[in-house]
Amino acid sequence: MAPSVAVENLNPKVLKCEYAVRGEIVIHAQRLQQQLQTQPGSLPFDEILYCNIGNPQSLGQQPVTFFREVLALCDHPSLLEKEETKSLFSADAISRAKRILSTIPGRATGAYSHSQGIKGLRDAIAAGIALRDGFPANADDIFVTDGASPGVHMMMQLLLRDEKDGILCPIPQYPLYSASIALHGGTLIPYYLDEKTGWGLEISELKKQLEDARSKGIDVRALVVINPGNPTGQVLAEDNQCDIVRFCKNEGLVLLADEVYQENIYVDDKKFNSFKKIARSIGYGEDDLPLVSFQSVSKGYYGECGKRGGYMEITGFSASVREQVYKIASVNLCSNITGQILASLIMNPPKEGDESYAAYKAEKDGILQSLARRAKIHLPQKAIEAAKAAKKAPDAFYALRLLEATGIVVVPGSGFGQVPGTWHIRCTILPQEDKIPAVITRFKAFHEAFMAEYRD
Amino acid sequence: MAPSVAVENLNPKVLKCEYAVRGEIVIHAQRLQQQLQTQPGSLPFDEILYCNIGNPQSLGQQPVTFFREVLALCDHPSLLEKEETKSLFSADAISRAKRILSTIPGRATGAYSHSQGIKGLRDAIAAGIALRDGFPANADDIFVTDGASPGVHMMMQLLLRDEKDGILCPIPQYPLYSASIALHGGTLIPYYLDEKTGWGLEISELKKQLEDARSKGIDVRALVVINPGNPTGQVLAEDNQCDIVRFCKNEGLVLLADEVYQENIYVDDKKFNSFKKIARSIGYGEDDLPLVSFQSVSKGYYGECGKRGGYMEITGFSASVREQVYKIASVNLCSNITGQILASLIMNPPKEGDESYAAYKAEKDGILQSLARRAKIHLPQKAIEAAKAAKKAPDAFYALRLLEATGIVVVPGSGFGQVPGTWHIRCTILPQEDKIPAVITRFKAFHEAFMAEYRD
Structure with missing residues (x-):
């Protein structure tokens, strides 16, 4: 049998x-992974370590x-009845x-x-959104989730009937979208961000990919926009967002707005605008656009x-559609x-005048400044020239060399947008905690060898 | 457009x-719900309240x-560095x-x-399982989940390709299974528990339903067994479990063992045996039977x-199959x-000699004894006769009357098995917290009117 x-x-x-999973580095990593399986010992490492996901704590x-x-x-609410608690916790934490x-x-x-x-927590979240946007928000519109991922899965489960249903996704993208679309049997329609306009989202590119997909018989259901795109600060301009909103309305697309990096903006002249705020600003009401905004306690300074x-x-x-979303949630x-409470806290942090405010502000600023510093790497001129000779952006060159020498997968900053002449990598740590020491040791050894090789 | x-x-x-969702009461409730939609005001209540799910806290x-x-x-680990913490927390909680x-x-x-x-928590869970069963357990076999439901969904997602794939499920069953099978596009193959053998699971019934499904071209992938079946104490006998394990091996079925009620046994002569323990006891090793055991922090005395x-x-x-499970988990x-830590705690509660043991034992026993008391209702003789005249079990009669008068859906104890001459209802509260006061008010008014009507 x-x-x-x-x-x-x-x-x-x-x-x-x-x-x-897509993207040049990741595809190359998958190739190396296959090589490791078919020809063990043929590479200077035994396994591929995917460090392309954020886990700051x-x-x-x-x-x-x-x-x-x-x-x-x-x-442990019984703490609230004990006298000693007052000396262990701040007064506003106790009252909150x-x-x-x-x-x-x-x-x-x-x-x-x-x-x-919990209704009271959704009320608090809605109040936080209203304060952020200057437009009303309703607790009935909030679905609190175990991170952003289950929300994305719920939307894919709701919208995707079969492989003839498509979702427009940015490339590069967070692999959650490709994985979720595959798991729910739909088709990912890629669109590419345009470096020349500061990694803006060109409507002409969206139109082109949409028409191309439609010509193949794909029913394109939704557009995924990730804004801000990543911790290095790529933020869509307001007029670009207006165009996106109009495009979705005109083309009958659900706008899936991944707004989990709303606190990760490191440039003074950029500002986060939620897509709901943009839609309401140009006079679009509820009936004009189906819009889902995702937020998470995993990003920002909270991490x-x-x-x-x-x-x-x-x-x-x-x-009737909302009822179906509720039904999936209720299954x-x-x-x-704990996650629900935290979601209400990040949308309503301590305010000026609260006992905790000064400490909170110092912690928040310290984390955000440190994140901004950490994103940058300094490459010797010789390495930049070697990259040019290899027809690669210097940080992409560094990332490829890192992968080939160590099996560690990072994302080059040139794939996200960065100030000219600065180079970044997005190096973060996957859930496999027991591998972290190995990552750090291998990374350090590679970096020292690379810097020695290209010393100016 | x-x-x-x-x-x-x-x-x-x-x-x-x-x-x-199945079962006589629930189907009747759905009918009433439709009636409320098409003819508002035609019933003495405005909505149906599903109280067939447990939420003790x-x-x-x-x-x-x-x-x-x-x-x-x-x-808040910094508490561990403060002197006051020692007077607020028990010593073993601090060391744990x-x-x-x-x-x-x-x-x-x-x-x-x-x-x-977390590997350390999985080690603790595996140690708790090994102590419970007397057979080794391995941390690599443990997948910690957000409650039992996501685990069940993962298995359905893994096993179900299309509607030609079937899962054998007990009737009555917890609606999670029917909902999950529907969401993943498979077919639920019902089997019925037999009252005459103390609601045992008859192999002849399993065989009959399996053959019937196969004759219709269904590829039956797995058998769901819920043991213990519910808080009233229905526990499968050891030899019955042995037969089930052999049946799964012989028929090539994955055994999905829902063992979330393992602490809810209220009868002295019954004992919980995990299916893994049973399989190992009759000499079945890893290769003989694909077996998944689900456990949850939501049930038992922990709630x-x-x-x-x-x-x-x-x-x-x-x-290679396990790798696919890991992949779904990693998406x-x-x-x-917090849930991970709690899962490790329920499998390793305080032991004799620990500072917290006496308080823990008193809390645990108090909750379990109270649950056992609460499950029972006392019906007047006249009501029992009225039920007989209506050809219903007395508690089913009570449950139907309750539904018709108030819209509250409960599960009659006769659908679970109970000591002859005693009557039970399973009345629990759904997530809609704002409706709880209404449930209690309506239930109380109904119960008083019912008891007055049938006073002996």
Whole structure:
């Protein structure tokens, strides 16, 4: 009898998922990975280490104290009745925890909540959005999720019927989108960001890819926009965003706005504008555009990846479609309450006048400044010339050499946009915690050898 | 232009999901729900309240103190450096938190972990399983999940290719299974539990349903067994479990063992045996049977639904199939760390000699005894006779009357098995916290009227 469960009889969408990751470096890494399987020992390393995903606290970034004070008090509310607590926790953390607990029936942080999240926390999130945008936000539009990923999966599950349904995604993109589209059996329609306009999103490119997909019989359902695009500060200009909103309305696309990096802006003359704010600014109401905004507690200065918190704000869906979203959410009961509380905190951090404000501000600024510094690498002139000879951007040249020498996959900054003459890599650490020491050792050895080779 | 997103162009599997919930009371409830939509005001209530899912802490059950002490310390580790902490927390909670933090690189409870969960916590879970079963357990076999539901979804996503793939599920069943099978496009093959053998799982019934499904061209991939079946104490007998294990091996089925109620046994002569223990006891090794055991922090005496913690232990899958499970897990990065810590705690609670043991034991026993008491209702003789005249079990009669009068959906105990002459309902509270006061008011009014009507 054949084995009851074998790769041959698994869901082919699951199998296909692994071919969905894109980008030159990652594709090259996959090639090297195959080589390692077919010819073990043929490379100077035994495995590929994907460092293209952000996990700041595993690298020593400390959590914001105020957030953790509130979480600890909500986890163990009987602390609030003890005198010693006043000397261990800030006064505003105590009052915030009390306020949060008062919105939870029975103060039960161990109970399933409403499948969209605790109503009081959604009220707080909506208030934070309204303050940020200057336009009203409604708690009924908020679906609190275990990070942004489950929200993206829910949308893909909702919209994708088969491989004839397509989703427009930016290239380069976060592999979540390609993986989720593959898992749900749809087709990823790539569009390319244009370096000449500061990595803006050209409407002509969107139109071209949309028409190309339609000519192949693809029903394009949605446009994914990631703004800001990454921690190095690529932020879409306001008029570019207006054009995108109009394009989605005219073409009948759902706008899936990945806005998880809204706090990661390191350039003074750039400003984050949510797509909902842009849509309302040009007079578009609920009925003009189905729009989903994703936010996460994992990014920004908070970096609380392990807490799995986030939300999506859904506007412009009919009541009957929204009911289907609610149904998918309710099959999973609810997102974790710790993550829910944290999502409400990042949208309502301490304000001036609060006891915690000075400490909070110092922690926040320290983290953001450190992130900005860390993104940059200094390359010797000789390395820049060697890159030119190889027809590569210097940071892409560095990233390829790093991959070939060590198996470590990073993303060159030239794939994201950067100030001319500066070079960056996006090097972050994947979940496999036991491999972190190896990454650091190999990376250090490579960097020293590279710098020695190209010393000016 | 047609609306870009409408019910008509959504994923049909999402739409189908709502027809997947089964059982007489629930089907009747759905009928009443439709009636409310087409003829508003035609019933003595405005909406249907599904109370067929467990949420103890929303009804006042207090969390176990030791668990919450450890969570608070892990959320805010700087407490561990303060002198006052020693008077606020038990000594073993402090040492447990230190031990847990020491297994997390950088003590970072805000970092993404390994996609299967933090290795040190999986070691602790495996040790707890080994102690429970008397057979070894391996941390590499543990996938820590946000409650049991995501684990079930992952298995359905893995196994189901299309509607020709079937999963054998018990009736009555927890609606998660029907919903998940519908969402992933497979077919639910029902099998019925037999009241005459104490709601045992008859192999003849399994065979009959399996052959019937195969004759229709269905490729039956797995058998779902829920053991213990529910909080009233239905526990499969050991020899029955042996037969089930042999049946799965002989028929080439994956055994999906829902063992989330392993602590909810209220009868002295019954004992929980995990299916893995049973399989190993009869000499079956890894290669004989693909077996997945689901556990959750939401059930038992812990009842930590909102924390979304749980795990699945996977044995008997080939390395290449396991890799696919890992891939699905990694697309979602990791489960929430608070839930991960809690999963390790419920599998390793305080032991005799620990400072917290006496308080822990008192809390645990109090909760379990209270749950056992609460499951029972006392019906007057007249009501029992009225039920007999209506050809219903007395508790089913009560449940139907409750539904018709109030819109509240509960599960009659006769659908689960109970001591002859006793009657039970399973009445629990759905996530919609704002409706809880209405449920209690309506339920109380109904119960008083019912008891008055049938007073002996």
